[in-house]
Amino acid sequence: MESNAMLAIGAALAVGLPALATAWAQGRIGPAAAATLAEKPELSTTAIILIAIPETMVILGFVVAVMILLRSGGAGG
Numbered sequence: 001m002e003s004n005a006m007l008a009i010g011a012a013l014a015v016g017l018p019a020l021a022t023a024w025a026q027g028r029i030g031p032a033a034a035a036t037l038a039e040k041p042e043l044s045t046t047a048i049i050l051i052a053i054p055e056t057m058v059i060l061g062f063v064v065a066v067m068i069l070l071r072s073g074g075a076g077g
Helices: 005-040 041-054 054-070
Strands: none
Touching: 005 041, 005 054
């Protein structure tokens, strides 16, 4: 495989795997947060924070992917 292809696969994995993990985590957090808010609406800030925290994994994965592509000489090949 070419070097550029391996870099593209690495960049895709850097975004894709955290995205899958985030989807799984939010799939668990969302219903729990909804049930909590039904009983205690005053915990809405905590629920929003708990839903937003997994998103940082995708953002960091995106940053890593951009760094991989830029350090390899650009995304254009």
